[in-house]
């Protein structure tokens with residue numbers, strides 16, 4: 318049995334809120350006249366539905382953070398979107414992120430919010446917590462000061478936080494508390510779309526469970542969509558409805574989370590699941606041979622083929638497309654379904 322955190326998944330509904338089509342985003346550097354491209358996001362298509370938690374998993378450097386920065390329209394040089402599109406639908410408003418950057422600016426905080434890695438980056442260490450709410454949320458809510466403060470206090474209470482945290486400095490709170498405050502900050506405007514990048518990585522497992530429970534509860538109450546990024550598969554098992562696995566800038570597999578854990582179709586998914594600790598199993602977990610490839614010079618064909626235990630000749634020559642999988646998702650593998658989790 319796989320040891321996972323226990324947080325109940327939400328009901329999945331169907332309208333698409335985010336549609337990404339054949340997205341390519343590269344880091345482009347010119348060094349002494351030599352152009353170097355790191356293909357961090359390389360031909361990704363996916364949709365995220367209303368009221369679902371969509372997970373993105375993959376080893377370090379697989380492109381997870383680059384993908385979510387790209388979808389939030391939060392890219393800076395040397396990163397460039399070289400092809401493809403990102404579209405959001407918020408109520409009746411449609412936004413093409415790269416054709417309509419002004420619309421996207423307005424949507425930020427109101428319709429879309431971002432919980433980043435490490436809560437201290439959004440909470441100024443020398444200012445009280447209340448100022449973070451003033452700085453980020455006040456102008457988006459159209460309330461007078463008093464009504465705004467009341468709204469913030471009642472939101473904190475709904476999340477089980479004492480409104481007195483508003484008077485605290487970040488360093489006076491524990492790591493878990495700070496992350497709860499960050500979730501409160503990201504959700505006070507009741508956004509339809511929340512991006513969470515490794516929000517619980519630095520926390521111990523019990524606090525992590527608490528913070529994940531909170532995020533799930535707010536998501537369920539608001540009916541928001543969440544894109545949740547972490548390399549930790551046990552967290553995906555606990556919180557996500559659907560899961561995408563990234564390998565070397567591309568999607569390897571996507572599908573309903575539970576079905577992927579029960580019956581992974583891609584050998585890389587099977588490897589990630591097999592590396593999780595299991596209750597009562599004292600055997601040493603086998604790691605995959607080799608390292609993730611350089612995205613400046615990725616392998617030909619399927620990028621996973623040099624490390625794949627079941628690769629055949631074709632895998633080094635042809636790029637596998639993402640095609641419907643046997644478990645109601647999509648998979649990019651010529652030998653899909655021929656692996657099992659041992």
Ligand SMILES: Nc1ncnc2c1ncn2[C@@H]1O[C@H](COP(=O)(O)OP(=O)(O)OP(=O)(O)O)[C@@H](O)[C@H]1O
Nearest residue numbers: 344355357376377378379380381382383384548612
């Ligand atoms: N500013 C940059 N310039 C050049 N390459 C970059 C830059 N930022 C990231 N990269 C490269 O892009 C690739 C993808 O990185 P990214 O941070 O998106 O991966 P990740 O899956 O989020 O990793 P992690 O789990 O470690 O955060 C990596 O090869 C990384 O070295």
